[in-house]
Amino acid sequence: MSLTHIGTIARLELTQRLRSVSWYILLGVFAVLLLGITGLAFAVYSWGDAVGAGVYSIVVNIVLLLVVLVSPTLSGNAINGDRDAATLAAIQVTAVSTGDIMVGKLLAAIATGGAFLVVALPFLGVSLLGGGANPLVLLISLLVLAVEIIVVAAIGVGLSGLIARPLFSVATTYLVVAGLVIGTLIAFALGGMAVRSEATSYNRPYDSAGNVDCESWDTSTYEVPRFDLVWWVLAANPFVVLADATPTEFTAEGYPVDLFGQIKSGVRSAQLSPLEQRWDECGIGGSYRTPQDVINSTVPSWFVGLGVQIVIAGSLFAGAWARTRTPARRLPPGTRIA
Known part of the structure; x- marks a missing residue:
């Protein structure tokens, strides 16, 4: 040449x-x-x-x-x-x-x-x-x-x-x-909705006086879509590649400051299993995590x-x-x- x-x-x-x-x-x-x-x-x-x-x-x-x-x-x-x-x-x-x-x-x-x-x-x-x-x-x-x-x-x-x-x-x-661009989103949505599993939710009960009982749990079960099994479909999306490869800046509260981080946290959240959800008002082992926690605990795919x-x-x-x-x-x- x-x-x-x-x-x-x-x-x-x-x-x-x-x-x-x-x-x-x-x-x-x-x-x-x-x-x-x-x-x-x-x-x-x-x-x-x-x-x-x-x-x-x-x-x-x-x-x-x-x-x-x-x-x-x-x-x-x-x-x-x-x-x-x-x-x-x-x-x-x-x-x-x-x-x-x-x-x-x-x-x-x-x-x-x-x-x-x-x-x-x-x-x-x-x-x-x-x-x-x-x-x-x-x-x-x-x-x-x-x-x-x-x-x-x-x-x-x-x-x-x-x-x-x-x-x-x-x-x-x-x-x-x-x-x-679009096909990966459709495959992700349909694939996640097509596969469903039984999830368990844990909540702290209230006593007769309206106080939280921190010694026990109430449980309930329900069906949830399994987007955590098909999240990898999004890896080839150009916008996901751009967002996932770009370093993320966070606020003091752990939230992304730009669109790159918002897209990244949404895609990374799909990696988390929905089979167990805990809502702990006693502050012990609570399930809520900030977007920064989610991004730090999941794997990049860009x-x-x-x-x-x-x-x-x-x-x-x-x-x-x-x-x-x-x-x-x-x-x-x-x-x-x-």
Whole structure:
């Protein structure tokens, strides 16, 4: 592979994207959207001491949301779009290798996704004015966001090389991304509700005078869904990966100060078994735990989820690489090559 050739392919791909007025309109709409969201985020977190941390986390999650919504459209026809327009064959007969084409188009897809992050940088800077932001949180969250942009871009480029028709490859890219974002939530909810077990609740009884009896327990049994058996399904969700990998800052009472920590505590709570619940008004062995206690007593899953995403994206990208290699032994029926 040649860095010059890769740069040429990426530049040609970006030129085709950027010469469209609709691209700039899209970025403008995104900026206006971020302006409104940033203002609302300041209102939401105005009660805390770490306003900047909360606003920052919302803006980063919105950037990720826009990436998973828009990037499939921009990357899902990167290869078959050129093949359909009869421009891919003209490139393949030059000194440019298959690797140059694949990596160049991947870099262009990453750049289009990264454009949303560039537009969001002023709003991220404004969020820091609220105070309470941890430099380590800023660094890790942006790194994970960049990795997610690469993963989504690789999925789109990979499917564009494996599927002959641009419309189908874009639709399939949306389905794969939706499977990671929405499908994991549906599988988690349905899986947890489908498996149920009997749980026992322990409560302190009251005597005839209305005082708590700290020497005995009242028990009751009931059925509960077992989300603790299917929590791992959420590991591959991009928003869960982002939240779980980002260090969490807590208030003095043990509550997270930003959206990252709130998502993380919700996912980590699903790991806890619901089979025994204790409500102890005597303060001995009580079952209530703060979000900080929950996070500290459970296991992270972001590296597993990110690994699953990388395997999916890498497999699709490798398959597209093999399909794009010339001379081609077999192509799908109806594929245009010149």
